[in-house]
Amino acid sequence: DEVLAMGATSSNLFRLAVAALRRQPERRKIVSDEFNFPSDLYIFQGIIDLLGQQHRLELVRSGDTITIDPQALDAAIDQDTALVSLTHVAFKSAFMHNMAQVTEMAHRSGALMLWDLSHSVGAVPVDLNGCNVDLAIGCTYKYLNGGPGSPAFLYVRRDLQQQLMQPMWGWFAAENPFAFDLEFSPAEDISRFRVGTPPMLSMKAIEPAVDILLEAGMERLRAKSVQQTDYLIALAEAWLEPLGFTVGSPRQSDLRGSHVSLRHPEAYRLNRALIEAEPPAPKVIPDFRAPDNIRLGVTPLYTTFTEIYRALERIRTITTERIYEQYSTERLAVT
Template sequence: MTTPTDATYADQLDATDDLAGFRQAFVNDDPHLIYLDGNSLGRLPRATTDLAADLVRRQWGSRLIRGWNEGWFDLPERIGAKIARLIGADPDEVIVADSTSVNLFKLIIAALRARPGRERIISDDLNFPSDLYIIQGAIDMLGAGHEIALAYSSDGIHGPVETILGLLDQTTALLTLSHVTFKSGFLYDINALTAAAHAVGALTIWDLSHSVGVVPIHLKESGADMAVGCCYKYLNGGPGAPAFLYIRRDLQEQLVNPIAGWMGQRNLFDFDLAYQPAPGLRQFLTGTPPVVSLALIEPGVDLLLAAGIERLRAKSVAQTEYLIELWQQRLAPLGYTLNSPRDPARRGSHISLGHPEGLGIDLALINELGVLPDFRTPDNIRLGIAPLYTSFRDIHTAVERLAQAVTEQRYLKYRDHRPTVT
C-alpha cells in the first residue's frame, strides 16, 4: 500500500500520536520553523528555564557554597542513575562527568592497561572521527605499543559486521564502536558484538551518543563492559552539556582512572597528598563538576523517562518509515538518495539523504525555507527525528521544502559557501 503524500494524512497520524503532548514541554519560539536537528542539539525543555533561574538566583545567589551539601555534590550520581534507566544499567553503573571525548579517553586507557600483552584496538570507518582521534592519542600516550584495526563499510551506510568479526582474535584488547553511526544512522547489535569480543577475551566500549534517548539499550543484559554518551542530543541537556560514562559493576574496581583528581579521591576533604581512588564509579570523576550545566541535564532526562523508551522507539520507527516513504515518492525522482539503512531494525532515529548539491540544499533550507537539518560530508543531509517533539506534519513539510530547494534551484547561490558549523 502506497503511503499518502498529502498533509492531511500527516495530520491524521499526529492525531493518533500518544506522545504528541510532550511537544508542549519544549520551548518553540518560532512555530514556522521545522527543527530536524535534535540528533545534534535537542530542543530546550520548558522546565529547564525554570531550573536555570533557580540555580542562578537561589542556589548560587542565596545558598552560595552551602549548595554543595544541598544537592550539588551528588548530581553526577543522581542524574547518572536516571540515565541508567534509559540504557538498561543499574543506578551505580552510570555517572555524569566531563565530555564524551574525555570519558572515552579515560576508558580506553583503563581498558588497554587492563589487557596487557594485547595490542589491537578494533573500530570502523563509520565511527565518529573524534573517537578515532582519542584512540590515536591513547596509543601515543601508552608508547605506541598498540594499533588500530579499522573495518571498512562496503557502502558507507551499513556497519561492516562480518569484517569486524573477522578481525577479532587473541591479540584484540578492545572493540569500540558507535552504537548508531553518525552519518548513516546504522544501528549495531550490541549483544552480538559484545559476545564476539568477549569470546576472544577483549573488552568493549560503546559510544551511545546517537542512540541514548531514542533506542532501547540493554547494557547489563548484553554484558557490555563500558560505554560513553553525550547529553545534548536526544537527552536535551543543552549545548556542551557534560557527558556520561558506564562501567559494568564487576569491572569498576579492576579499572583505573588515568586522570586521577580530587573528585575521585576516597576521602577528598582529608586533603591527603597520596591519591586513593574512591570506591565504585566515583573514582572516574576527576575535577569539580560544572554544576549549572550538569544540573540542567535532568529535566530532559525526566521527560524521556515519563514518555518511556519503548514508546519513543515505536514512534521513531514510524516516523523514519514515513520519511523514507515520502523520500521514495517525492524526493528520489529529484536526485535524492537514501543514505541510511532501509531496515528499521538496523537504523537509529536520523535519516541521511544524499544529493550532489547537498550542502547548498542544506543552506537553502536553513536560510530561506525554514527547515533546520544539518550536513555531513560528502553529500549527507541529516534529518533528525526526536520523537518527544517532532510531528508527522514536521516531516511532511520538510520533505516538501526539500523538493522545493531542488525544483527552484535554491542551492545555486550557496555553491561557494561553507560555514564553520554544518
C-alpha cells in the same frame, strides 16, 4: 552506581580507553569501524601516541557505505585485541549495530567492549546490563535535550570498577576526598572514574529533560521514531529519488537509529538553502555531513509528522526550483 554524568564525551572516552588498554598490556590492538565518530578515532590515535606507539587501530570498512557486516567485525577481533569500541548508531548513516551480538564477539576473544551512545541514548532503547556491556560513554545534548554545555556520561560495569584504573587521578576520584591526603588512594566504586568538581548548573538542567523522557517511555518513543523515519524514507523515495537523491540510511528499521541521511551531489548547497531560508519560506535545520549527506534528525518526543512532511516538501521545492544555486559552495566553519 554504574553511571556518572560528568565531563565531555571525548575526555570520558580517553579515560575509559586507557584503563581498558592497561588492563591487558600484552594485547596491542583496538578494533573500531569507519562509521565511528572521527573524534573517537582521534582519541585512540592520541592514546597510541601517548603510550609509545605500542598499539594499533584497525578499522573495519563498510561494503555499501551504509552498514557494517558483523562478520567483518568478528574477523577483525582476535586474541591480540584489547578493546573493541564502536558508535552504537552511526553519525552519518544511522546504521545501528546489534549491541548484544557485537559485545559477545568481543568477549569471545577476551577483549573489552566500549560503546559510544551519543546518537542512541534517548532515541533507541539501550540495555547495557542485558547485553553485558563493559564500558560506555555518551552525551546528553542530543536526544536527551540537555543543550549546549550539558554534561556527558560514562558507564563502567560494576564488576569491572575495581579492575580498571583511569589515568586522571582527580580529587573526586579519591577514596576520601575531604581527608586531603597527599598520596592518592582511589575510590573502590564508580567514583574512581571522577576527576574534579562537576558543573552543577549543567547537571541540574539535565534532570527535567531526562524526567520527561522517562515519563514518555523509551519503548513508546522508539515506536514513534520508527514510524516517523519510515514515513520520511517513504516521502524521500516518492518525491526525492526521482530528483537525484538516494537514501543513505538503512531501510530496515531495526538497523536504523532516529535520523535519516539523504544523499545528493548538491547536498551542501541544499542544506544551506534549507537553513538560510527567508520568510515566508519555511526554515528547516538539518546537518550537512561530507561528502554528500543531508542528515535529518527525528526526535519523537516533539517532532511531528506534519513537520516531516513540510521538511521533505521544502527539499523538493528547493531542488525543483534550483533555489540552492543561489548559495555558495564555500564551506562554512560549522555545517
